[in-house]
Amino acid sequence: MTATPEFDYIIVGAGSAGCVLANRLSADPNVKVLLLEAGGSDWHPFIHMPAGLAKLVGKQGVNWDYDTQPQAGLDGRRMWWPRGKVLGGSSSINAMCYIRGNPADYDEWAALGADGWHWDNVLAYFKRAEGNGRGANALHGGDGPLKVSDLRYVNELSGVFVEAATQAGHTRNADFNGATQEGVGLYQVTQVGGARCSTAVAYLDPIRGRANFTVHTHALAQRVDFSGQRASGVTYLRHGRTIHATARREVLLCGGAINSPQLLMLSGVGDADHLRRHGIGVRANVPGVGANLQDHLDVCTLQHASQRVTYDRLSDAKVAFDYFLRGHSGPGTSNIAEAGGFARSPLAPDARADVQFHFVPAMLDDHGRHRLPGDGYTLHACFLRPRSRGRIELASANPTDKARIEANYLSDADGFDLRMMLECAKLSRAIFAAKAFDPYRGAPIFPTRDDASDEELLAFIRAKAETVYHPVGSCRMGRADDAHAVLDPQLRVRGVDGLRVVDASVMPRLIGGNTNAPTIMIAERAADLIAGKITAPQQTAAAPHAAGMPQGARNPMAMS
Ligand SMILES: Cc1cc2nc3c(=O)[nH]c(=O)nc-3n(C[C@H](O)[C@H](O)[C@H](O)COP(=O)(O)OP(=O)(O)OC[C@H]3O[C@@H](n4cnc5c(N)ncnc54)[C@H](O)[C@@H]3O)c2cc1C
16 A cells, blocks of 8 residues: 545546536645545547547547446346446536536425525526536636637538428527427537547646645556445546545545445445445435436437438548648547437426437447447437436445446336337337428338327337436435435535535436436536535525426436
8 A cells, every 4th residue: 555645625526527627626726635546647638529420439448338237127138338437527528418408307306305405596606617618608608717608610410400400390599408398409529629628638737737636547446445424435447456545524436327336335335235245334214315316318210311411431541631630620620419309309308308318320239339230310219307216236246346336227106207208219200200301201210100009109118218328316315304314405425424426416306308407407506516605595495486387397316
């Protein structure tokens, strides 16, 4: 064991949340911050060239490459869960869609016990993070570190999708993060100058020179160390050496929705019976650790294109030439999932959109890992508020073993999630059938017929649905009297001191949209909580947000 210097804060995980915390906390020159990242540096050009995300799929070295346990509701399939293992974490491999969710989602959090996390409070943190190229207004930030841009290059089929969706009854929306979430249009993306703006780019690169800040890559945290009930540091493995680092103030876990609960359990914080089964001493019996796991299940409808306009057979050389030699131009700047939007299905229980679309002008089968011949286009549709709940469990007490992911998709008692997936497939089919696609429409691929019955569509969903990469909730926050909450609303771990979790796992409920910007918001606000900058009145919950969830319309707790 090699001794290392002491730090005030040790942050585990340099992902969407960890990079934000590193930046904000080390802004105070009087505190020393250590950031540990299991992956390596983000040097690879495919991380930074947006369309490189297609090439990152399955790339060793930047991905944890998880597989879930077999899913009973999905023909017993294991689902592939990519997660970033590199500086920037999943923000270095994601699809860059900039989405916050519905304002009412955050009022729902507050109603569930996440005091202080209602929309009127979190909006300021979304804005503080955001540097939107369209400029600042009441709902947007213009000069934050996370650069948000309109796409530089848009495939003609993405415009066709928007037109077709309006013909199918959806409204156009130029800003899903504006006054209304519902509607279809082009996504804004987390990019700067045509390149990916991960949190490593946005928050780490500018602070590399800070004398009070240290980042260690290839550093796998193995456990949180304790002095009594107080977190006193982290033991981690780096280049074959076991290192112990001391935290004078706090240890902050930012490992994401799979790794943070795993690390808590490895450190003796979790369900006592589960820990004992793996021979781990119990420091705090917190049964909620790993529970409440939620994700967006997604069904992709694929159609052949009758014209060669898709990205399927694009020349790599031409893409690279335009991107690298012609000032970040051309299809290399595309995030591939260029267009999409939000819709209310006939089953929507409240005023919020409950379905999200991502349109891809290419054929996307098995996350792009299975290449199909020819040209085609894909429409992802996911149900935004699943009622099924999964769980992260230890596979063993060995920190280098992957945790078990019991995703439990489509396991809700009344089958609502499956009925919603059927709605998703039908909404997609209606859009693909609209007139705007007439000049481009070839034969259907998945499902194989465009007049499939409900039974056939359900079989198709069980056979083909996949994650759209938004696992959250496995260390959820809640009130002190909530026995299954892992954290209090200040994100402090129950039963111990000096330890917080700050990442996507803290969400009490999955928001209606992509999860990168919400995770960054969580970390922005956490930084103020940790530094003691948030005053008590901010911790009280406000009334439900009028735009999304009408007051008195329903009790959000009644959903589960
Ligand atoms: C393929 C893909 C596409 C996506 N597309 C979008 C999108 O278009 N828009 C959007 O908003 N969201 C998208 N998301 C989701 C979004 O990126 C994530 O929700 C978000 O990045 C989660 O942030 P996090 O901080 O919780 O975890 P991560 O960003 O995953 O960060 C966790 C970090 O901790 C490190 N770590 C874990 N365990 C340890 C350990 N023991 N020791 C040291 N380090 C450790 C990891 O290596 C990683 O760097 C996508 C995700 C994926 C995977």
